[in-house]
Structure formats: C-alpha cells, structure tokens
Amino acid sequence: MNILYITLYETTMRDAMVKLSGLPFVRRAIDTDNIEFLSEKIKLLTDYYADFFQKLEFLPPHIQLYKHSLEGDYDFFYELSKKSDPVFRIVLDYLPNKNQLELKSAVPIHFNFSDSLNLHLLSGLAWVTSRKKIMLYLSGCMLSLD
Numbered sequence: 001m002n003i004l005y006i007t008l009y010e011t012t013m014r015d016a017m018v019k020l021s022g023l024p025f026v027r028r029a030i031d032t033d034n035i036e037f038l039s040e041k042i043k044l045l046t047d048y049y050a051d052f053f054q055k056l057e058f059l060p061p062h063i064q065l066y067k068h069s070l071e072g073d074y075d076f077f078y079e080l081s082k083k084s085d086p087v088f089r090i091v092l093d094y095l096p097n098k099n100q101l102e103l104k105s106a107v108p109i110h111f112n113f114s115d116s117l118n119l120h121l122l123s124g125l126a127w128v129t130s131r132k133k134i135m136l137y138l139s140g141c142m143l144s145l146d
C-alpha cells in the first residue's frame with residue numbers, strides 16, 4: 001500500500017469533516033436533536049470516500065470499516081475509557097475539555113494512530129447538546145501494517 005494514497009485519503013476525510021461540521025443543516029440537526037439524520041449524513045460521507053478510494057485501488061477492497069456512535073457525559077466517557085478498546089481511549093483523550101466545548105456545536109474529529117498490527121484512520125463529529133450530554137460519531141478504517 002502506497003503511503004501517498006493513505007495520506008490523500010486521510011487528508012480528504014479530515015477536510016470533509018471540517019466542512020461538514022460547518023454546514024447549516026448540521027447545526028439544525030444538533031438543535032433539534034435529529035441524531036439519526038446527522039449520523040446518516042456522516043455515514044454517507046465516509047462510505048462515499050472509502051468506496052471512491054477503493055474503486056481507484058488506493059485502498060484495499062477488503063478494508064475493515066469502523067463505525068461507532070456513543071452518547072453520554074464526560075464521567076461516562078471517562079469510565080468507558082478505562083475499560084474500552086484502544087480506539088475509544090485515544091478518541092476520549094483527543095476531545096477538548098468540557099469547559100472549552102461550545103454548546104450545540106459540532107467538533108470535527110480526525111486523527112490516526114497505529115497499534116502493533118494496524119493503522120487506524122478515524123473521522124467523525126462530536127457535539128454537545130447540553131453541559132452534561134455529549135454525542136460522538138466515528139467512522140474510519142483499519143489498514144494492516146503488513
């Protein structure tokens with residue numbers, strides 16, 4: 001697998017999440033708690049780019065896609081991070097401090113990391129619906145380091 005292709009995919013996903021987080025319909029979906037609509041849009045966007053890069057043969061056809069959504073408060077996330085998979089531990093460390101998050105705003109999330117077997121590329125949105133309630137939707141892929 002060519003590192004240039006992986007970088008191109010990663011940059012495309014990062015830019016897409018940043019642009020998506022600023023669109024008016026995202027703000028409306030957060031204001032009206034239309035989580036299903038917003039999750040579907042994020043899923044469509046990430047599936048589109050994964051499919052596009054697979055058709056160009058920039059990503060392998062057998063790529064393992066990772067999709068997860070989560071709802072809770074900071075205490076819940078903290079407890080989850082202690083006993084969760086490494087993906088969530090890293091994501092939760094990445095989230096801004098709860099006092100820095102603006103209410104009813106979407107925060108684009110994009111990062112990568114590797115473990116002993118895979119390179120993980122994750123994109124998504126996090127948003128705060130109240131001072132206690134946080135939503136997180138992640139989509140990404142794992143690429144074998146072999």
